[in-house]
Amino acid sequence: MDTAKLELAAQRYREAQAALDAALVDVQTEAVTVLREGGDAAEVARITGWNRRQLRKVRARRGDR
Numbered sequence: 883m884d885t886a887k888l889e890l891a892a893q894r895y896r897e898a899q900a901a902l903d904a905a906l907v908d909v910q911t912e913a914v915t916v917l918r919e920g921g922d923a924a925e926v927a928r929i930t931g932w933n934r935r936q937l938r939k940v941r942a943r944r945g946d947r
Contacts, residue, residue, distance in 0.1 A: 913937065914944045 913926050923937055932940070 910940050910944060914941055914946050917941060918946055 909930060913930055913932075916926055917923060917937070923934060927933060927937060930937075
């Protein structure tokens with residue numbers, strides 16, 4: 883049984899997941915930075931697709947209230 887295609891697919895999946903995780907950290911960091919600098923929460927919500935409750939959670943996780 884040849885599992886080469888499965889191994890390749892699994893590796894690609896792991897790499898994509900790592901990239902997605904890194905992108906999420908970047909978006910969270912930038913969103914908190916914009917809010918900390920007085921940016922408009924509605925604009926951050928529009929760009930990220932997060933609602934205000936989600937923004938509060940992100941800020942709390944990043945140590946910013």
